[in-house]
Amino acid sequence: MIIDFSKYSSVKIGGICDVKIINEVVQNDYFIVGNASNLLINNPKNLAILGDKFDYINNCGEILEVGAKTSSYKFFEYSKKNNIGGFEFLCHLPGFLGGITKMNAGMKEFEIANFIESVNVDGKWIKPNFTYRNSDITGTIYAIRLKTNDIFSIQRLNMFKKMRENQPKGASFGSIFKNPQGFSAGALIEKVGLKGRVKGGAKISDIHANFLINFNKATFNDAIYLINLARDEVFKKFNVLLDNEVIIKE
Template identity: 40%
Template structure:
């Protein structure tokens, strides 16, 4: 665990709540932020959030204080650090649309100084806090739409979306078109509910998951000439 007054390590991979991770049997050394970094502070229109803060906690805070722009995180379980590390989002909504600055290795860096894109952020260090310039107007209608959108996701254990959506297409559609929707390897399966979700029915292994990922990439490339890129982080 990384505590608030600890030196920033250079030989560890910091993880959030591991909602979008696939961890091998021999991963790089891992570390998590401690509860020191789970906090929310609102001063006038400046919102500061620790990167260990659960997304659900921030959503509840935004609803309570009528803050606009945070509705989309209802669809994204995990920690705020995990969100910023991969520029998490749903549809056109993503965290870098609303963040103002990120504290990286103890120094605040503006959003404009960070390289980021679709499900990607090059932080070049360990993010511990986020800063937002907020305004009033939490959109309950949008929240309802996003909650409905989650209904097409599996209810069993998974690591979230496995692949990024290619331009003008959907990874789930491609996986389904090559006949892999519902296909299993051991306890791991391409979900029957949404083909871009790799689900674990209990006791699934890294080897089984990696087999299905590689199989999907191979079949989609052979059939459509499209190279699927992992959204899930493989360690």
């Protein structure tokens, strides 16, 4: 299939690419684009997306098996309807469950790794190792098994909603960088004077400096310039090397 990433990705940047649809569980060398919610893409080759057979939720008692193409919001709605707690943060975290698992996405200390029983990678169920916003998963994720041991909490949902209200609106891929140990990436970028910095149609948000906003048909080069600038300036001033949270595919 043909995907125009300037329309498909959450940051609305990227070229028109030929993307293979994967409908069977096979080991492959493709990069799985998911719904491109934390992806900055130019015109790479060897892209794929999972077919709709991987969009499902099976209740297995204390375990939920979820297809990797299941959206975070669909899974959130399922957990709310069935009074399953712990996944309230997914209401405000865009993406497919496969990508969310691979990058161990979350909000603050609430992250998907806390609930993972096993992951189907290249057709085999494994128990990956997770770290902050990362995992050691190298193959294609086809499904995830999640532990359920809590009831749905309106209090947690409201807490996540309040946290999200402080984040900027507009086309973005979420956080540019992971927070370094003991630091806030946004605060470091702000301290080097880059909050609100513009390059072409891209801007480091003047609300939260760890967000890049596409406000006027930004190009891949506009975004890369600001990402590299922020990393370089923070390193020069604080000797802290920022690690990307956004995935970049040229």
